[in-house]
Amino acid sequence: MKYKSTIKHSIPITAPMIVLNISILSSMLSSPTKRLNRNGITLPPGNTYMRKPKTSMTNIDVAAWISETRETIRGSRIINIYRLNESIYIFKIQGPTAGGKVNLLVEPSRRIHLTKYIKEHKYKTIPPIVAKLRKHLRGGIIKDIHQLELDRIIIIEVVKSNEHYKLVVELIPRGILALLDEEGAILIASKYMELKDRVIQVGRKYKPPPLSANILRLSIEDFISLVNKGVDIVRGLIRYIGLPGEVAEEILHRLNINKNVKPSELPIDEYRKLFNFTKKFISEIIHLKEKPCHIIQSGTPITVLPFKPTSISKDIEVKEYNKFNEALDEYFINVLKKEIVEKELKMLEEEIKKLEKSIEKQKESLNKCIEELTNKRLTLQKIYENYNTIEKLWNNILESFRESRWNGLKKFHEVIGINKNRGIVKIKVNDIEVGFDIRRTLNENIVKVQQEVRELEKKISKIEDAIKEMKEKIRKLREEGIKAKKKAELKVRKKEWFEKYHWIITTNGFLAIGGRNAQQNESIVRKYLDENDIFIHANIHGAPAVVLKTMSREPAMKDIEDAALIAATYSRAWKEGLATIDVFWVKGSQVSKTPPSGEYLARGAFMIYGKRNYVKNVELKLTIGVKVYGEGYKIIVGPEDLVSKQATCYAVLAPNEIDPPQLARKLVNLWINKCKKEEHKLVMESIDINELIQRIPGKSKILKVECYS
Numbered sequence: 234m235k236y237k238s239t240i241k242h243s244i245p246i247t248a249p250m251i252v253l254n255i256s257i258l259s260s261m262l263s264s265p266t267k268r269l270n271r272n273g274i275t276l277p278p279g280n281t282y283m284r285k286p287k288t289s290m291t292n293i294d295v296a297a298w299i300s301e302t303r304e305t306i307r308g309s310r311i312i313n314i315y316r317l318n319e320s321i322y323i324f325k326i327q328g329p330t331a332g333g334k335v336n337l338l339v340e341p342s343r344r345i346h347l348t349k350y351i352k353e354h355k356y357k358t359i360p361p362i363v364a365k366l367r368k369h370l371r372g373g374i375i376k377d378i379h380q381l382e383l384d385r386i387i388i389i390e391v392v393k394s395n396e397h398y399k400l401v402v403e404l405i406p407r408g409i410l411a412l413l414d415e416e417g418a419i420l421i422a423s424k425y426m427e428l429k430d431r432v433i434q435v436g437r438k439y440k441p442p443p444l445s446a447n448i449l450r451l452s453i454e455d456f457i458s459l460v461n462k463g464v465d466i467v468r469g470l471i472r473y474i475g476l477p478g479e480v481a482e483e484i485l486h487r488l489n490i491n492k493n494v495k496p497s498e499l500p501i502d503e504y505r506k507l508f509n510f511t512k513k514f515i516s517e518i519i520h521l522k523e524k525p526c527h528i529i530q531s532g533t534p535i536t537v538l539p540f541k542p543t544s545i546s547k548d549i550e551v552k553e554y555n556k557f558n559e560a561l562d563e564y565f566i567n568v569l570k571k572e573i574v575e576k577e578l579k580m581l582e583e584e585i586k587k588l589e590k591s592i593e594k595q596k597e598s599l600n601k602c603i604e605e606l607t608n609k610r611l612t613l614q615k616i617y618e619n620y621n622t623i624e625k626l627w628n629n630i631l632e633s634f635r636e637s638r639w640n641g642l643k644k645f646h647e648v649i650g651i652n653k654n655r656g657i658v659k660i661k662v663n664d665i666e667v668g669f670d671i672r673r674t675l676n677e678n679i680v681k682v683q684q685e686v687r688e689l690e691k692k693i694s695k696i697e698d699a700i701k702e703m704k705e706k707i708r709k710l711r712e713e714g715i716k717a718k719k720k721a722e723l724k725v726r727k728k729e730w731f732e733k734y735h736w737i738i739t740t741n742g743f744l745a746i747g748g749r750n751a752q753q754n755e756s757i758v759r760k761y762l763d764e765n766d767i768f769i770h771a772n773i774h775g776a777p778a779v780v781l782k783t784m785s786r787e788p789a790m791k792d793i794e795d796a797a798l799i800a801a802t803y804s805r806a807w808k809e810g811l812a813t814i815d816v817f818w819v820k821g822s823q824v825s826k827t828p829p830s831g832e833y834l835a836r837g838a839f840m841i842y843g844k845r846n847y848v849k850n851v852e853l854k855l856t857i858g859v860k861v862y863g864e865g866y867k868i869i870v871g872p873e874d875l876v877s878k879q880a881t882c883y884a885v886l887a888p889n890e891i892d893p894p895q896l897a898r899k900l901v902n903l904w905i906n907k908c909k910k911e912e913h914k915l916v917m918e919s920i921d922i923n924e925l926i927q928r929i930p931g932k933s934k935i936l937k938v939e940c941y942s
Contacts, residue, residue: 287536288568289343290404290561291477292385292445296519297539298346299380299387301557305330305347306337309375311391314366320423322366322410323351326375333730333756338562341423342408345387346561349728365421369398369412383447383475383515405442413439445475448515453508460496460504467492470511479538480518484511486544525557527564537564574717581714588703588710595703599696606689613682615665623662627675630658634671716915735777735803737795737871743788745769745796747777747803751836754778758824758839766821767793768841769800771814771851776804778839780821793818794848798872801851807930810888813852817845854936857928858883859904859920866916868928873937881913882940890934897925900935907940 290298309328316322324337338348359367373393380387385404390397398420399413411422417438426433431440446459456474463469470481485492488510490503499507517523523540529550537560541551554560616623626647633641642648642658649666650659659668669678734757735747746761747769748754757780762768767781767788779800781788797816801807806814823843828834856873858880859866869876876883882904891899901920908914 285535286533286568287564290345290385291479292380292383292475293477293480293515293518294537294539294557294561295345295380295385295387295404296383296515297521297525297557298561299378300519301521302347303378305335306375306378306389309335311370311373311375313371314363316360316363317351321351322363323348324370328375339402339410341403341410342406343404344561344565345402345404346558346565348562348566350562350566362421362423366412369393369396369420370400373398381441382444383449384441384444386441386444399439401439401441403442409433411439446473448474448476448511453505456508456511457504460507463496465493466490466496466499466507469496474511476511476515479536479542480515483540483542483544484514486542487514521557524553524555525560526554527552527560534564534567537561577717578714581710581717585707585710588707592700592703595696595700599693599700602689602693602696606686606693609682609686609689612665612667613679613686615663616667616679616682619663619665623660623665624675626660626662627669627678630660631671631674716918735779735799737799738869739781739788739792739795739871740875741789741792743781743783743786743792743796745779745781745792745799747779747799749777749803755836758826762821762824764820764822767796767818768821768824768839769793769796769816769818771800771804771806771816772847773804773806773814776800776806781818794851795871795875797848797851798855799870802853802855802930807853807888808932811853813850816848816851817841818848819843819845854885854887855930855933856883856885857900857925859917861913861916866920868920868924870928877939881942882907882917882938884935884939885937886929886933887936888930888934889932892932893926893929894922896929896933896935897922900925900938903935903938904940907938908942909940910942913940913942 306326306328307330309326309331312325312327312334314322314324320340320342322339324339325334326337327334336348336351337345338351339345370391370393373391376390376392378387378389385408387402387404389400389402391400392398397415399417401409401411401413403409403411407426409423411433412420414420419433419435419437419439421435422433424433425435428442430443433439446455448456451459451474459473460466460469462473463471467478467481467485470476470484471478474481476484482492484507488507490499490507518540521539525537525539526541527534528536528538528542528545529552530548534552539557541553545551554563626645630642630645630648633644639651639653642651645660647660647662648658649661650668651657652659652668656671657668658671659666669675670681673681731744731746733749734753735749737745739745746757748757754777757778758768761782762780763782765783765785767783769779769781770776777800779796781793781796797818800816801814804814819841823841825840825842826834828840834840854873855870856876857868857870858876859882860869860879861881869879873883873885884900884903886896901917901922904917905914908917
């Protein structure tokens, strides 16, 4: 029987959280009975730590994430909403503390966090649920985000045009995403169902599933009563207090309490110690008093935690993070990638099984054809060996048939069978049994058998070719499977904040960023241009505003020239097919958004005061390359001397000829063909083609392609 709180479904400000449906981690320790607690954790019988990889957030993960992210999300405007597949939703939000536009990922039954990995999705046809969510929420302001009690249910409160909504995210098994009106009625849900304890239908009042105990609200008497229901102390904490297995095990380990002890055998003083420490530890986790981390076993992350565990074996590696959201984002993108690969491998295996089944059928047909061909060849051989005898007999048979039809054949003891419907007469001569067509002469019958032999030979050849082709398909499918597994080992690259702009890391390690449009030009100058930075712009209308961040260092002229190339190549000069263009640069202190009195500056325009410095005749040639590192790759651009030192493969481009999408695909194919190392080929095959397209300035021709592999 589950503990049901009589307190209103809200969490104190001291422990803010969010509602989401996550099919939590069936990890921690596998139990022979495979019983799951309310938070989706397999009840552990032994001391092994985390046998199965974590597949969803726990209730404590949710609480810690909300505590860390609440202020970032609150006050943000919902810019747009997307659905990537049947279960993953992206809410693009922008707010005063969000640091620009960020993506809030919601996956019912699994997770909720901000992500840098997954971007919005373009639709041919907008899914109905996305259309309705956009109708009610797009443009709305997120007023708050909290967790129901200490469960895996998150509530996001949104206000739009004086209308109040609640977005419910359930991270429990079979959890939903639901939008509620001000009265709590369901406007839309990710799925509709009738369950024993609640009904999810449009117009019905939303009712959460039965909630687990909230350790932060329990009295010591209730705590002891609930724990005592467990088979042992650890299962009491997991099943009846609602603690994730990973947390329950850690608490008992830190208190040096045997997790297998029966609850009735624990002294009351130990219960008080356990109760007080549990509340304290949970509160500290929620408020991230400890470093969040990944637990890595045999090189593979198997869980993500909002604390650093002490109850781990020597073969376990711990990777710490500064932010729990970052740890969640990095962990779950690799879980998703693995699942995609596993799905792909399953499809490949199913295709292989179909082909193998077809091969077996073809082999059966082949064996029958070979047997039939062998018999016909043997028959022909024996006919030739006994030709005169058979010819004389067959001529007599034909003569009798012409005179007396079928009755005339009765006198021939060599005739052993007659098929009147088919006109076939079966004769036996010197242990040769053969069927001849009564309408044909002996030679005509022989020619017919010869034709049948040739047809069988062709049929056998076709079957053998088909088997060979199917075996080749199986070989290629298995190769695809091997490549898919290897690609899965490539770490999904997290986008840096500056990658939404044109960017370059110069020869001496300075970052330069440039706007892709007037709005970004405006944003870059307002947000990132400091007095000692360098402002760079091509001497043409329609060019990016480029900011070279000096970070209190003095850039060399080579660094300015590197950044000037970005200003030149991504300007209108490239689209017009110019060969060179001048680029000017000034100190950040010389740039202003304040126009002279009585004048107006359009968006993306700036006032430049004082002397301009020039980089003359910047050649419009851009080198674009792929930098391969241990866990992935990065697409880099710049002058050839800079890119060639870092890239495994690169190409030098000049204006005109090929559109970016076509050129990007061509570059990838050229790089794949030029790579000698298989691991580098796999990297080239996994390149995000859209990212590559974004880095190409416009229509371009390829001047040079190189691969150091």
